[in-house]
Amino acid sequence: MPGRAARQGEAVMLIRRAPDMKWSEVTDEKLYLGRRQFLQTTAGVAMAAAAGASIGCSTVSADDQLPGRKLSYKEGPFGTTEKETPYKDVTTYNNFYEFGTGKSDPAQNAGTLVTSPWSIQIDGECAKKGTYHLDDLIKPYQLEERIYRMRCVEAWSMVIPWVGFPLASLVKQCAPTPKAKYVKFTTLYNPVQMPGQNVPVLKWPYVEGLRMDEATNPLAILAVGLYGHTLPNQDGAPIRLVTPWKYGFKGIKSIVKIEFVEKQPLNTWQQTRPNEYGFYANVNPHVDHPRWSQATERRIGEFFRRPTLMFNGYGDQVASMYAGMDLRKYF
Ligand code: MTE
Numbered sequence: 001m002p003g004r005a006a007r008q009g010e011a012v013m014l015i016r017r018a019p020d021m022k023w024s025e026v027t028d029e030k031l032y033l034g035r036r037q038f039l040q041t042t043a044g045v046a047m048a049a050a051a052g053a054s055i056g057c058s059t060v061s062a063d064d065q066l067p068g069r070k071l072s073y074k075e076g077p078f079g080t081t082e083k084e085t086p087y088k089d090v091t092t093y094n095n096f097y098e099f100g101t102g103k104s105d106p107a108q109n110a111g112t113l114v115t116s117p118w119s120i121q122i123d124g125e126c127a128k129k130g131t132y133h134l135d136d137l138i139k140p141y142q143l144e145e146r147i148y149r150m151r152c153v154e155a156w157s158m159v160i161p162w163v164g165f166p167l168a169s170l171v172k173q174c175a176p177t178p179k180a181k182y183v184k185f186t187t188l189y190n191p192v193q194m195p196g197q198n199v200p201v202l203k204w205p206y207v208e209g210l211r212m213d214e215a216t217n218p219l220a221i222l223a224v225g226l227y228g229h230t231l232p233n234q235d236g237a238p239i240r241l242v243t244p245w246k247y248g249f250k251g252i253k254s255i256v257k258i259e260f261v262e263k264q265p266l267n268t269w270q271q272t273r274p275n276e277y278g279f280y281a282n283v284n285p286h287v288d289h290p291r292w293s294q295a296t297e298r299r300i301g302e303f304f305r306r307p308t309l310m311f312n313g314y315g316d317q318v319a320s321m322y323a324g325m326d327l328r329k330y331f
Helices: 001-007 025-026 087-092 105-112 134-138 167-174 270-271 315-322
Strands: 119-122 130-133 144-151 156-166 183-186 207-211 220-224 240-242 253-260 297-298
Touching: 001 087, 087 156, 119 134, 130 134, 144 240, 156 167, 167 253, 207 270
Parallel strands: 119 253, 156 297
Antiparallel strands: 119 130, 144 156, 156 220, 183 207, 183 253, 220 240
């Protein structure tokens, strides 16, 4: 990819520093208002859009060899020059309990998930309730490549070139009311397509949530692709959340519902093991998981462990949201 090649000679850069990030890169209306202002259409599924209609609009082109539909996107504001985790590892070492609890289960079993057509329900405390076809939902957005380090709960980490758009833009489009304090996300419930849902290992469907300021932070993205192609099913196709300053379980996959709510949602892992998993799940090397230290992590593909950074290295972007909060209590 051109952007990447141009940076090859540079020293490794964790992420671009805060002053380089322009809020306008995220909230500029041009980024989210397209020819069709999808949320102005009447509520109801816009099923007319052809299944597999093209997503995205121009600039960077991806490796043709990879599976999935090739996306067009532009370089986003949060690139890194850290070495990317190989595509194979990103797509064969996963957590997606709807397809089994083993790390290789999702890659083996997720073929049963039907991702097109796909619709998302927008509901709760907002003016623009309705059910929207995913392609219509995405069309107004210019996709951006954002290379993130994705931390997962069991202290492994990856550097993943996600393709997505800022959740903040979608939130704004939905016109939340003043009562909306949190955003709640829900995964598809379909035990035929997701056979793991026949096993009561978690309470289904999988649910996650963000506080409104977290949901509108420029680092929160809705990803529709990785490595320049549509998401493989095992990675959360066709659309999943990416919050790189949080532990991996916040990254809810295969989202079918986005709701604006007044009260803090009870996310699946907090419900399952409340003493081990909380709502916030901010990466924090100083607060250990009851069963393991969270001070270090192993980057997939590397042998030695490395120190884990507070907020996964994104403190400049996110720390102010938690000023004054006891992060041991609100873990
Ligand atoms: N979303 C759903 N619907 N079901 C899941 O089991 N697992 C979570 C999260 N999102 C999960 C999910 C956990 S525990 C992790 S660590 C990440 O997905 C893993 O994302 P990855 O497989 O893309 O690395």
